[in-house]
Amino acid sequence: MAEAPLLEIRGLTSSVRSGGGRHVILSGVDMAVAPGEIVGLVGGSGSGKTTLACAILRLIDIDAGTILFEGRDLTRLEGAALRRVRPRLQMVFQDSMAAFNPRARVERVIGDPLRIWKRAVPAEQRRRIGELLDIVGLPERLLQRYPHELSGGQRQRVAIARAIATDPRLIVLDEPVSALDVSVRAQILNLLLDIRERLDMALLFIAHDLAVIAAFCDRLCVMDGGRIVEEGAPQLIVASPQAEMTRFLVEAVPKMKF
Numbered sequence: 001m002a003e004a005p006l007l008e009i010r011g012l013t014s015s016v017r018s019g020g021g022r023h024v025i026l027s028g029v030d031m032a033v034a035p036g037e038i039v040g041l042v043g044g045s046g047s048g049k050t051t052l053a054c055a056i057l058r059l060i061d062i063d064a065g066t067i068l069f070e071g072r073d074l075t076r077l078e079g080a081a082l083r084r085v086r087p088r089l090q091m092v093f094q095d096s097m098a099a100f101n102p103r104a105r106v107e108r109v110i111g112d113p114l115r116i117w118k119r120a121v122p123a124e125q126r127r128r129i130g131e132l133l134d135i136v137g138l139p140e141r142l143l144q145r146y147p148h149e150l151s152g153g154q155r156q157r158v159a160i161a162r163a164i165a166t167d168p169r170l171i172v173l174d175e176p177v178s179a180l181d182v183s184v185r186a187q188i189l190n191l192l193l194d195i196r197e198r199l200d201m202a203l204l205f206i207a208h209d210l211a212v213i214a215a216f217c218d219r220l221c222v223m224d225g226g227r228i229v230e231e232g233a234p235q236l237i238v239a240s241p242q243a244e245m246t247r248f249l250v251e252a253v254p255k256m257k258f
Contacts (some may be wrong), residue, residue, distance in 0.1 A: 004071065005032040006202050007056070007170055011232045012065035014055055025051045027226040029065070033170065038196060038203045040217030040234065042210055042249060048226040049206045056204070057091050058082060070169065075129035087117045087166035094154035094175035100147040106158055107143040113165040132161040135198070136191060157191065164195060170202045177212065189216050210249040214238050222246045 012029040015022040026048050033039045043049050054060045056067055058074055067074040069089060077085060093099040100109055110129050114120045118172070120128040130140055136157040147155055156176060163171050177185040189212070196203055207213045214220060214234040222230040222237070224245035230237060241247045 003035060005068070006035045006037075006070065007033040007204070008066075008068040009052075009056070010066045010068070012055060012067065013063045013216070014051055015063055023234065025226050026055065026062070029223075029226070031221055031226055031228055031231070033202050033204055035169070036196065036202055037109070037219065038193075038205060038217045040213035040220045041223060042208065042213050042220065043223030043245060044248070047223040047245070049208075049223055050174055051226075052223070053091065053174050053204070053206055056172055057089065066202065087113075087119075088169045090163040090166060090168040090171050092156070092159045092163050092173045092176050094170060094178060096152065096159045097147055099159060102147055105144050105146055105183060106150070109147070109158055110161050110165060113162055117166050119166055128165075132165055133192070135164065136161045150179050151184075153188060156180065156188055157258065158201075160188075160191065160195070164199060164201075167199070168201055170204065172204045172206070174206045175208070178207065178209065183219045185202055185212065192216075206250075211253045223248070 007029050009029055012026050012077060013024070014026040015024045029048075031039075041049055045121060051060065053094070057061050069085065072085065074082070074085065107129060110132055111125055114125050129143070133140055133143070138154060138157050138161070142150065142154065147158075150158065177188050180188065191223070192203060193216070195201070205213060205217060214237070217234055220231060220234040220237050221228050222243055222245055227241040230241070230246050230251065235250055237246060238250055241250050
């Protein structure tokens with residue numbers, strides 16, 4: 001018997017008011033993420049990727065559909081029931097500077113989830129913060145620095161440390177490496193692979209760069225016009241793209257010439 005999906009989205013639809021009417025952003029999205037799986041979500045600007053991420057995290061309202069996480073429909077949860085789920089489902093944003101309180105030192109940034117979700121008693125919080133820093137490959141001397149005193153790669157490592165502080169089953173990553181240098185990008189991707197294996201969690205990795213995502217993910221979903229238009233093994237999709245958006249993304253990957 002196949003293992004049940006960790007995350008299963010069925011018929012997800014979302015729209016916003018525009019010019020006296022409504023503009024549809026998500027139109028009947030169906031997708032799933034298995035436990036421990038890395039699923040890549042790729043598409044052009046305005047295809048609905050970030051809206052889908054925010055819908056999964058219950059950061060925006062939806063018009064129709066279901067979001068099943070660990071067998072529970074998140075769209076039906078409110079109040080205390082929803083708060084109990086939130087630690088299991090975390091997000092890493094593209095802009096790490098905007099995601100942090102600029103007046104909070106790294107120690108507080110990572111420690112806040114431990115305090116808010118009671119993941120460590122006060123006497124154990126400093127030790128746990130040190131463990132999280134070690135997992136993401138940062139030295140403890142950075143604990144007293146502010147976000148603006150860190151490099152882009154260091155800030156994303158802090159963002160990842162904050163996300164894993166609550167022992168989530170799934171992390172949604174929205175363009176987490178798009179603003180980083182190529183060498184730093186590779187380091188962060190390798191870190192995420194290590195964390196997936198070490199902590200046994202699933203990742204939903206959102207990007208617009210097919211070259212980055214195809215080499216990193218177990219399965220690839222291509223989004224266009226608010227729908228999933230193609231999905232499957234990354235190597236097969238890149239070798240034989242079927243949807244128009246997929247062909248466009250494959251052709252946009254730079255070809256090296258010698």
